[in-house]
Amino acid sequence: MTTKIITSPVGAKAQVTLPKVVREALHLKAQHDLVGFVVQGGRVALTRIEPVPSSDPFTEVEWKQIERLAAETPAATCDNAADSLRYLKRHLGRG
Numbered sequence: 599m600t601t602k603i604i605t606s607p608v609g610a611k612a613q614v615t616l617p618k619v620v621r622e623a624l625h626l627k628a629q630h631d632l633v634g635f636v637v638q639g640g641r642v643a644l645t646r647i648e649p650v651p652s653s654d655p656f657t658e659v660e661w662k663q664i665e666r667l668a669a670e671t672p673a674a675t676c677d678n679a680a681d682s683l684r685y686l687k688r689h690l691g692r693g
């Protein structure tokens with residue numbers, strides 16, 4: 599895996615245009631595609647947000663377990679939302 603540093607200026611309203619290489623890496627095509635920001639300490643990761651089923655896939659107890667898992671280091675990285683969901687279910691003993 600090759601690591602690249604891509605820059606984009608912050609505009610007057612604190613908006614950033616995602617460079618083409620970033621949009622391609624996240625498979626963003628439509629105007630209404632969603633991105634998410636994962637903030638941990640002084641770092642932020644950008645990810646594509648996939649549409650989710652209308653029902654919550656996790657219980658309140660599982661969300662607390664997920665929060666504890668997210669606080670662990672090193673943080674897990676997944677290539678897409680489906681992999682992330684599988685990872686979480688596996689660590690919750692559901693997969």
